[in-house]
Amino acid sequence: MKIFAIESSCDETACAIVEDGTRVLSNIVATQIAEHRLYGGVVPEIASRRHAENISAVAAAAFEEAGCTLDDIDAVAVTYAPGLIGALLVGISFAKGLALAAKKPLIPVHHIAGHIASNYISNPGLKPPYLGIVLSGGHSHIVEVLDYTRYHVVGRTHDDAAGECFDKVARTLGYEYPGGKFIDEAAKRGDPKAFDFPHPRVDGCEYDFSFSGLKTAVINLVHNAAQKGEAISPEDAAASFQRTVCEIVTDKTMRACRDLGYKKLALAGGVSANSGVREALSAACKKAGVEFFMPELKYCGDNAAMIGCQAYYDHLAGKRADMSLNGVATLSLDKISE
Numbered sequence: 001m002k003i004f005a006i007e008s009s010c011d012e013t014a015c016a017i018v019e020d021g022t023r024v025l026s027n028i029v030a031t032q033i034a035e036h037r038l039y040g041g042v043v044p045e046i047a048s049r050r051h052a053e054n055i056s057a058v059a060a061a062a063f064e065e066a067g068c069t070l071d072d073i074d075a076v077a078v079t080y081a082p083g084l085i086g087a088l089l090v091g092i093s094f095a096k097g098l099a100l101a102a103k104k105p106l107i108p109v110h111h112i113a114g115h116i117a118s119n120y121i122s123n124p125g126l127k128p129p130y131l132g133i134v135l136s137g138g139h140s141h142i143v144e145v146l147d148y149t150r151y152h153v154v155g156r157t158h159d160d161a162a163g164e165c166f167d168k169v170a171r172t173l174g175y176e177y178p179g180g181k182f183i184d185e186a187a188k189r190g191d192p193k194a195f196d197f198p199h200p201r202v203d204g205c206e207y208d209f210s211f212s213g214l215k216t217a218v219i220n221l222v223h224n225a226a227q228k229g230e231a232i233s234p235e236d237a238a239a240s241f242q243r244t245v246c247e248i249v250t251d252k253t254m255r256a257c258r259d260l261g262y263k264k265l266a267l268a269g270g271v272s273a274n275s276g277v278r279e280a281l282s283a284a285c286k287k288a289g290v291e292f293f294m295p296e297l298k299y300c301g302d303n304a305a306m307i308g309c310q311a312y313y314d315h316l317a318g319k320r321a322d323m324s325l326n327g328v329a330t331l332s333l334d335k336i337s338e
């Protein structure tokens with residue numbers, strides 16, 4: 001079964017064709033990062049306009065790369081939540097047009113479910129149930145993946161998402177938006193023990209995260225040094241910050257794995273590209289006898305292949321949308337599992 005998938009929830013206009021949930025026939029991503037970088041973050045109005053301008057060409061490129069026409073497609077899938085509403089609506093409207101023209105079913109896909117599904121593309125042996133750790137620009141979740149379409153979120157962030165924290169710390173250290181990958185690179189040259197940043201306490205659920213205290217600690221370090229006229233090494237700060245994030249994520253995730261009895265763990269979301277996070281979780285899993293899965297780097301950030309993959313399982317579960325499909329800015333994975 002060939003699914004044409006669209007992703008436009010934030011600042012990447014992406015289309016892909018995926019066969020039977022695993023074979024990626026094409027995967028096109030047009031990023032808008034260079035333009036949003038001028039403003040230090042994603043400007044929603046600009047994102048929507050660029051999606052509208054780019055989506056036809058991106059869709060055409062996805063058909064061409066796969067060597068397919070609309071007649072070869074069995075269903076159209078689109079990210080409908082969560083995300084920037086104007087951005088989502090561009091992808092949804094285009095998907096409706098395609099589904100209507102091709103007389104094929106329309107499958108609504110949850111963005112975070114898509115990130116989790118990126119693991120099925122890269123690791124064909126992975127099957128639910130397993131524990132997922134999703135770290136993206138907008139979300140940080142520890143989630144029980146009960147089956148291909150049912151989830152139970154057991155831990156979430158109380159404030160900043162992991163990616164958001166990477167980006168804000170990066171800005172403080174003088175790196176461009178989005179700074180996660182610059183922190184990753186700088187950390188390789190710095191001393192991870194140079195600074196001791198706090199591990200924030202979180203009241204309530206022991207699997208929940210809090211990243212804003214850590215972010216503030218790095219900002220304070222940089223500002224205090226500037227006031228005293230001292231220079232701090234951005235590489236050392238980046239390395240110490242990344243080490244702390246890795247410790248926090250590994251501690252909470254492995255605790256949940258142990259308590260809930262999971263022997264398989266899958267990492268997903270944009271921050272899953274981080275070399276420190278990949279290594280730390282991989283090492284912790286090895287030590288604990290837990291099988292560890294992560295997406296290939298090309299499927300870590302936003303893309304439509306992951307949406308086409310998840311859509312296959314949503315299709316098997318009977319999920320369909322009609323022409324009244326709307327975008328939803330905020331929607332927990334728990335809600336789509338009811």
Ligand code: KG4
Pocket residue numbers: 010135136137138139162163164166167178179180181184269270271272273274275300301302
């Ligand atoms: O999942 P994603 O592509 O978009 C959302 O759904 O939010 O995640 C984007 C986030 C950004 O905050 C970006 O800085 C971060 O992922 N990111 C990284 C790395 N590559 C991307 N963070 C740390 N290390 C990286 N190598």
Ligand code: ZN
Pocket residue numbers: 111115136137269270301302
């Ligand atoms: Zn994402």
